[in-house]
Amino acid sequence: MTDDAKRSGLSRRSFLRSGAAGALSGGLAAGLLTGDAAAAAAATDAEAPDTVGPGPVEIELEVNGATRRLAVEPRVTLLDGLRDRLDVTGPKRVCDRGTCGACTVLEDGRPIYACSRLMIESAGRSITTVEGLGSPDAMHDVQQAFVENDAQQCGYCTPGFVVATAALLARHPAPSEREIEAGLGGNLCRCGTYKGIRAVVEGAGGGGVSGG
């Protein structure tokens, strides 16, 4: 088994079986049944699969440093699981289709769209949301910089932008234009706070903001 599968206790193949059982929408199952996943499923047909779902699956994951254990249906996204099951509401549901970035969280330190990940895929992993970076009384440098640069208006895109910015700066402390585009091009704001966000990112090169 892969490391991923060991961590979650779910093999890719058994998950696909559960998907085929009807718990998933057709598009999502079809999307997963491509490339090496489909090949793996075909090649190991003889093995007896551990089928999960469509009912709730017991999983354990770390959220903002705390171990959380819960039962979720395989179809529940990480975003909905965080918001609806665990009451971790910093990540926001906006486009719900991997476009706007308002749901951005860190999974094992890497920024992902929580709307485009199933919660069971994050089993055994460590999730950090915007709340896990800092609190109003002890803000992360990036959060502090968002306040100082007025990089927020209604604030609904802000959690995703803060997490994406923290991840960008952790990797590129003084990012180039191309790195900024790659790091923040997947987040959208409606109020028009990009001037402030750019100031946060460009100010980071001066040593005012540290990443991570």
Added chain:
Amino acid sequence: MADYSWPEADRRALIGSRPARLDGPVKSTGFAKYPSDQNPSGLLAAKILTCPHAHARIVGIDTSAAEALPGVRVVHVIQGEGSEIQWAGDEVAAVAAVTEEVARDAVRAIRVDYEVLAHFVTEEDRDGAPDARAAGERAEGDPDAAFATAHRTVERTLGMPQMAHMCLEPHGQVCSWDGDELEVHASTQAVSTLAGQFATELGIPASQVRIRTEYMGGGFGSKFSPDRWGIVGAELARKAGAPVKLFLERDQEVTVAGSRPSAFARIRAAADEQGRLVAWDSDSWGSGGLPGTGQTPLPYVFSRLPNRRLRHTSVPTNLAGSRAWRAPNHPQACFLTMAVLDDLAHELGLDPIDFLDRNLDLTGRPDTYREQLAIAGEMASWKERWQPRGRTREGAVHRGLGVSVHTWGGRGHSSNCDVTVHPDGAVEARIGSQDIGTGTRTIVAQVLAETFGLELHQVRVSLGDNVYPQSGPSGGSSTVGGVTASTRRAAQDALREVLVHVAPRLEAEPEQLVAAGGRVFVDGEASRGMSWREAAAQIGGAPISVQGRNPGPGRLISSGVGGVQIAEVEVDIETGVVHVERMIAVQDCGLIINRRLAESQVYGGLIMGVGYALYEEWIPDPVTGRLLNADMEFYKLAGLVDVGSLEVHMMTGPGYDERGVIGLGEPPVISPGAAISNAVANAIGVRVPYLPLTPDRVLDALAGRGGPA
């Protein structure tokens, strides 16, 4: 009578300064709980079944399969058999269930049979519209004679389609009942007016409806009413005996929860040999969905143009009704007017800034515009860098500059604010307003702290709850004037009461005392005073509580602003891709309370403007009548790297400050479409007649195909 006024410039500690917004830390850490973040115990999730057809009659509806699903608590038919549906996305039924996933399953399990009827969704084709109707014609002067003798005339057909509000927090609410009392956490721009609307629909007294909106994720003019989903959410919660969360899915949000009306027009405009506008003739049409749309105010800003004729046709479509979109009517009127004037300047061989300048007496504020055009031109190095159309190119990339002017009212709305001074020195304001992201919480605190001579962190502001005194909905740039005026009046009255108690201790008259720097003292004799805390202790055991109102006495607010914007673009004539390199905004808004937040409003307006100038449009499918881009992948907002360099100059100081506070939310979003379109015309030598300036439209214009949008 007591005097209500703003402190003189040299006595302002906070007003006009740049404090950070007070709710910045809770927002940037994700600790702010929005209405959609409320998860009360026992919460049910609700979903709505919408109609897939743009025009249909419901001939049968069967909810039995949905009702039989485990976890489903309530199935509610919104529009039953016999109902005529007029747009795709209209609400047919709703379900409350234990989880969102079960609610979605249940919605899918509802069977509805429709008789599909003919629809119409493409209003730019006015002649093909079944229900187009004349919606006004008027003339002033003698346009025919003026055109006949004019030196130069241009004629253009221009337009911009419907577009979405695209609030990031979708419309919706969490409803909880306690007996016959309803509490609604609503994502709204209208905390104080929502209760009455809920109450009427639900048959309960308004006094039993509590509305709470501590934070909300954007409205832009689309969140003033409970909407059908609000009432349905409350009904579901009542039937289920449990709290119900109902927020629209993104496709519903785009399709039914807010759009800006389209505007198309065939326009003729003429000038004399001196470059003076002499005649205008516009035949306009547009749609705001089923209700059609009213007359676009033309010509924009240059409204004193002497000889003019206007005709308008309203074109109803089978699309959800439009809503007020930031600066209703103005971006459309601005684009239609400024594009034609820019083309006319080109015909006259004039620099467009020079042309506008020659005609400023046809506007309501010539001095303001003249000053602003000069400043904006300076910022853009216009004189050195502007060239006639199509002259600045490097290979396939052409550069251009464009200019536009705009106006707005922005008078403060009706507002009431309670200010309380406690004997321990604590000062608080309670106001039934809402902070929709503009910084209302922060500016109320600034006014409060300024009046009592305190620091920002020493005062407390409570808003976003209809238990506080009524304050108007946040629309039309009316909030800042309303809330600062009511707060200032209450605070000045409360301070006067404190000073009456303090004066004998300082052996002075109350009128001689001032509150500043955390102290109360005799004006001009700082040593004859006491700390604020000591001063507050003089009031006795009970707090002082005063309500301030707007409108009211004193010159605290006014109305009417001007703005000028310049856009600089690069256009690749091989791909048709437009990139905004730079936007310059020069804006007045009277007395500025918070410079940082004021600038943020203008930056935000510019960025939203880049979006509707280049990317944003509703794309209805003529065959199905449904939107083809009811998502965020194909309905495109501007991203961080799309907006170029942004520069803002706020007109402030003498000549502006004494006008008092004027709203700022709308003005900066009006000109970008026009300025960017004009910059593209300057770059490529021809007018792209439609917004947004997508590559296909740019290439069509370059190929000489003006064509329909």
